[in-house]
Amino acid sequence: MIALTLGELCRILGAELIQGDPGREIKGVSTDSRRVCGGEVFFALKGERFDGHDYVEEALARGAVAAVVARLPSAVKGPLLKVPDTLEALQALAAYHRQRIFRGELIGVTGSSGKTTTKNLVAQVLEAKFRVCKTPGNLNNEIGLPLTLLQLTPQHQMAVVEMAMRGLGEIAALCRLSRPTVGIITNIGTAHLGRLGSIANIARAKGELVEALPPEGLAVLNGDDPWCRRLAQNTRARVVFYGIGETAAVQARDIKALGREGTEFRAVFPRGEVMVRLPVPGLHNVLNSLAAMATGYCLGVDPEDMALRLASWPRESMRQEFLPGPRSSYIYNDAYNANPESTAAALEVVAQLPGRKVAVLGDMLELGDRAPEFHRRIGRAAAEAGVSLLLTVGELAREIARGAREAGMAPDRVFSFSGPREAGAFLARHLAPGDVVLLKGSRAVGMEQVLEVLEEVE
Structure with missing residues (x-):
C-alpha cells in the first residue's frame, strides 16, 4: 500500500x-x-x-x-x-491508492461461471511478459476488490481482478472503484437467476463491466454466447471475440480430448497460430483458455509463450481437481460451487473419461422459481453423460434424481440424501476400482464433506 x-x-x-x-x-x-x-x-x-x-x-x-x-x-x-461508513471508507482508500500508484492495464473478469479459472489463466499468460497482481482466491466483491487494489505496487504492470455481483449496479460500483481498462465476460448463464429474475437482467448486470471501459479500452467477449455478442453493442471499447465459432477473432480448432490427461487444440489468432495442450479436460476450459489468450494477444504476449504458460495450469482446491479415491477410484472434485451451466460442463468432462461414472450432485442455489426445472435438466444431462450411479444431496437436488429417472436411469441407480456426509458414507460402500466420481454442488451445500468421508476409508 x-x-x-x-x-x-x-x-x-x-x-x-x-x-x-x-x-x-x-x-x-x-x-x-x-x-x-x-x-x-x-x-x-x-x-x-x-x-x-x-x-x-x-x-x-x-x-x-x-x-x-x-x-x-x-x-x-x-x-x-x-x-x-467503514466499508465506504475502505473503498475510498482503495480507489485513491489505485489512482495514485498504478499506471498499467487493469483487467476485470466477470461472467456466470468460469470467473476464477479465467482470472487465474489471464494472470498466468500475462506473467510471461509482465509483473501481475491478481485477485487472491475469489475475493471478488465490494470488500475483496478494495483489498486487492490495495496490494498494487508501482512495480506491477498488469492487474487482474475478478468481479462478482448479486444484483444490478454492483459491478458498476466495482468499476467506479477499480476503473478497468480491459473487461472479460466469460458467459451469461442462470447463476443468480433467483435474485435478478431473468437472463436479460443477468446480462445487464454483467454488461456493466464493458459499459465502464474507456474508448481506448478492450472488451474480450465469448463469441459463442449470444448474450455476450449483444453486450458488444454496449461498450465504447474495442471488442475482440473468442470462441469455437468461425466468426471469432481468436479461435480454437482441432480440439482433441485426452481424457484425464487434458485437452489439445490449435489456437488461431488474426496473425499466426499455436498448438496448446491443457492439463485439464473439458470444452469449457478450452473457452476459458481462449479468453486468456485473446487478452494476452491483444496486450502483446507471444502466443508460443502463452501456450507454454497454459501447460502449467493454475490449480485451486475444489476446482477441477483430479484426486485419487478409495479402492483405486478417481475423484473429479469440482465441489467449490455450482450452477446449471458449470454442472453440465462437469458432466461433459466425466462423460469423456474411462471407467464407471458416478455423480454426487448437490443443490444449485439462487435459481428462483425455475429451480426445479433446472435441476431436472441436470438429471437428464447426467443420464445422457452415461452416469451409472447418481447420488443427490439436498431437497432441490431431488429434482435431479427425478430428471435422471425420467431420462431412463434405473431407479436402483439413483439415490437421494439430505446431507453430504450421508451421501459420502453410501458412496464409500459402493465404490469400485476404476470408478470416476464427480463432486459438484453450491457452496452452501458443503459437498467437500463427501470427500472428507471418503478420506476416512482405508
Missing part, C-alpha cells in the same frame, strides 16, 4: 481522528483482527453475521496503529478514525 500517515488517511477518508498521532505511519490495512501483525489500520466492517467494532480492542492489542470505525466502541482506548 502507498505510504501514508494517519493524518493523510484522515484527509482521504474525511475522518475524525480520535486519540491518535497524525504523524504515525501506516504499513497496511486489515479487516480481520486475527491477522493483524503490527502497523496496519484496522477497518471495523459490519456484515450480516459479524461486526468488526466488536474486535477493535483485539486489533489494537495485536499492534494495529489505529481503527477506522463508524461508532465509538465502549471502553476502547486507542487511536480511532471515525467515519460515517
